[in-house]
Amino acid sequence: MAERLRARDAEALGAQLELDLTDILDHKELQAGVSAKRLQAQEAQLDALRAELARSSTQAAALAAESAQRLAKLKEAEATAADREGVRDALRKQDAAVARQAEELAATGAQCAKLAGELAAATQRGDDLLLASSGYTALRVAFDETWLVAVTRKRLAGEGPRLVPGASLAAIGGKLLLHHGGAEEKSSGAARAVGGAARELFPLQLDASQWLRPVGSRASELLRDHAAATSGRSKMLIFGGVRGVRLTNEVSVLHTDTMQWGAAAVRGSVLPAPRRCAAASCSRDKMFVFGGEGEGGQLLADLWELNLETTHWSQVSFQPGGGSGRSHNAPPSARRGASLCAGDDGRHLWLFGGCDGARCLGDLLCFDVEAGQWSQVSPAGDAAPEPREGHCASILSRFLLVAGGMQNAPNGALRLLGDLHVLDMTAPAWECLDEGAWAAAAKPCRGAGAWSAFSGARLLTLRPGRDDCLTELQTTTLLLPEELERLRAERRRGAAVVADLEILEQAGVASDALEVAWRPPTKNRERISGYKVMIATATGVVATVYEGALQRCRAAGLKPGAEYIFCVKATYDDGSAAWSAPRTFHTRT
Missing domain, CATH: 2.60.40.10 (Immunoglobulins)
Incomplete structure (x- = not known):
């Protein structure tokens, strides 16, 4: 029984053991399943980690490559920085060299400027010497007597004007006075202001060959085509002309000792009509005015006398009379641009040339002031001056001198004349002392205007330079036969x-x-x-x-x-x- 019990116990124990073993196995299987799952999870994580590691390796490789590139760039930058510093150093050296070269260039430029100035001065001196050497002295035979003609040319100093249409020229008190015509283009600078007034009068000091400070205008509009005459040693009188677009008959007086203008308070029951391009001359205490162009272009042939002491105008009447020899009575025709000269005694007036509106004239007339008679003079010989207008004339001893002026050219332009003729008023007869060949090369005239004026035995002629400014003075000095005889006697x-x-x-x-x-x-x-x-x-x-x-x-x-x-x-x-x-x-x- 015991055995059976033992057997039963053993059997029960075995069953229990089998159950326990089964539980253990189930538990182990469960644990193994969990472990397998964990293993799978860990393998998955390991795969993920491997993938991440691969990505990290790739990124690391990329970073390494980028780092290598940056390192290379850094090295390049370091090399560039070194090169830049070298370049900067080279630039600093180059800047220093450039500065030295700039200083050398500045010094060279200053030297070149100095040399250029010296060259310009030498060229100017050469031109002046060439100009001076172009003068000459010659003996001329006129009226069967010997004359000496000396021509000198000088460069003028100072700021000179341009010769413009409608200007006048007069010599008095050691000065040559150019009264500006007012027709100059504004771009030329001829109308620049002097003390608030437009420049009108340009004085030239003859002994110094120097243009002086211009004198301002008396009015807002400049005067042109007027008549100018000198009286005594210190007065220049201006009559008529065009101011703006208006003809005038006003009389102005320039006191050359003070270079101040004054207006003459003229009187008279009848005054000369306003006019342009009249002829005027002073004798003692009188100024005579002949002809000119009046309103509407009408040419005039009247003669007026202004008493300079009373400033009273009176018209000079003509008396009929006969003629004899080389003279016959005939009043002058109406004209503009003629010359009028009064003798030293004030008894005779000599009228030459002018323009009748269609052509220039070359006739010569003499007016006897006391008799009130005109005589048309026909001098002997074939040396009479060409017809002309805008010329200058003067009386020296028994001779009438005529020079310069202009003449109508075939093309309609005005041709400049530079000749010098002399009339023996006692003969009467003409002779040519200088043909004025220089005028043939002069530019065509832009309009009537004065180029020459007499001062005693000297003919003063202004000549323009390359820029059309009046930069040259030609002086023609005459020694009369009696003067030469005096020198011979000495x-x-x-x-x-x-x-x-x-x-x-x-x-x-x-x-x-x-x-x-x-x-x-x-x-x-x-x-x-x-x-x-x-x-x-x-x-x-x-x-x-x-x-x-x-x-x-x-x-x-x-x-x-x-x-x-x-x-x-x-x-x-x-x-x-x-x-x-x-x-x-x-x-x-």
């Missing part, structure tokens, strides 16, 4: 030594003028650079009548029958001076 007297500056006893005497001459001391006479002539009246009034290099001068505008005292100063090249003893002369009554 030479024949010989080599007598002159100790002091001396005024000669003989003088050219007229009722309103005196012409005196002097001779320098023999010692150092070649060093004399110029002369100055002073004149004094009996009342103690003193004035300068001449400054220049000639040994002769003419003082005009004097009172008849009056006493005048002359004194001459010679200036040497070192600035020293010598004075002559005074000498007294009397004008004719």
